Amino acid sequence: MSALHEPVLRWYDAHARDLPWRRPEASPWSVMVSELMLQQTPVSRVLPVHEQWLERWPTPADLAAEPTGEAVRMWGRLGYPRRALRLHAAATAIVERHGGEVPADHAALLALPGVGDYTAAAIASFAFGQRHVVLDTNVRRVLARTVGGVELPAAHVTKAEKEAAAELLPEDEATAATWAVGVMELGALVCTAARPRCTECPVASLCAWRSAGYPAYDGPPRRVQTWAGTxxxxxxxxxxxxxxxxxxxxxxxxxxxxxxxxxxxxxxxxxxxxxxxxxxxxxxxxxx
DNA sequence: GATCCGTGGTT
DNA sequence: TAACCAAGGAT
The missing domain is CATH 1.10.10 (Arc Repressor Mutant, subunit A)
Known part of the structure; x- marks a missing residue:
């Protein structure tokens, strides 16, 4: 057990947000829809669309029965609308390959359109309680700081990062699943990219970045995302x-x-x- | 593996 | 205010 586990698990138990896809009655489909929508998109913008989506299409079969354009329209202004097409394609594949039920198997999830390394692990962990390395931008930042002693992780996931995260994963399946969502929530609410709330952090006393005096990011410049005229x-x-x-x-x-x-x-x-x-x-x- | 793919809130 | 950035994936 890492010394990080207990404080993070305890903090999550006390501070976790009540999100629709985290409730006990939430279906794997609800979790899957949320994960596709949350790719590069803040929770606050996903909430209303997720609610409408699940109300209209409570199961993968309901979505698969509609034209793809309906998915694009319902997607609204969430951004990256190809995700709507991928979610529709995934729903179709779930009907064709898995009897209409979101598969619990990691490899089967990974084979679905729009489901990559992160999302497959997230669905398997959050919806089915399995033990997987769930490595998103939040988790990467928390580990970069607490373990690596640097402000921000590399631009892309590295092999060393995956290995470090795997090493940190609790052995017990249920504990691993809670750890995965807990450390992610810590990154989203406390260990934020800008102005981290270190005074509220349950692992501040263990944080390598804090111990080092919060050295500023000194990696390669992050490519600016140009917009106007693109x-x-x-x-x-x-x-x-x-x-x-x-x-x-x-x-x-x-x-x-x-x-x-x-x-x-x-x-x-x-x-x-x-x-x-x-x-x-x-x-x-x-x-x- | 670098690049492309939306949108809008925050600072 | 311009820059930053938010639960990535596909090619």
Missing amino acids: DRQCRGRLLAVLRDADGPVHPSRLEAIWAEEAQRARCLAGLVEDGLAVRTDAGTYALP
Whole structure:
């Protein structure tokens, strides 16, 4: 047992947020939907969409029975709308391969669209109580500080990081599952990227970063996420028009929201290529 | 393995 | 206010 375990488990028991996908009655499907939505998206924005989603599509089969465009529309402004397509594709695969039940097997989860290393481990751990290394940005930051003594982890998950996290995983299955969600919650609420609340931290006295005097991050500069004028912005605006429309949209309405013609055409073609939009025989555009 | 993929709150 | 960043995945 690591010295970190008891304080984190105790802290989680006292401070865990009451989130819909954490409640005892939450289905594995509810957990899975939350995990796809939470990829790169804050909890506060996910909450209302998750509630609507589960109300409309309580099971994978309910979603799989709908056109993909309905998933894209319901996704709203959560961002990265391809996740909506992946969730729909995953629901279809669950119906086809797993009798409509979210699989508990890690390998089966990993094989689903939109489910990578993190998400497979998260679903297996949170929904099924299994023992897995659940390594998200929160956990990586907590371990970088408490164990590594640095402010922030590397840009991408390293092998050493995975091994360290595996070494830290409690042996008991149920304890491991609680540890996974607990250390993640600590990163989300206390050991935050900016202005960490170290005075509220249950493991402050064990923290290597704190002991070292909070040395500032000195790794390679993190690539700035440019936005204005990018294809991402253009795609977002185009899709917003399609999403907010009742039916097919005339190209003139798309031309009105992005001046640069070549970029607009490229992005529109990209949306069609990605399956986020379709071009009708009449030359209009719509959600699939 | 580097790059691409949305959105909006926070500082 | 511009920069940062939030439960990653696919290619």
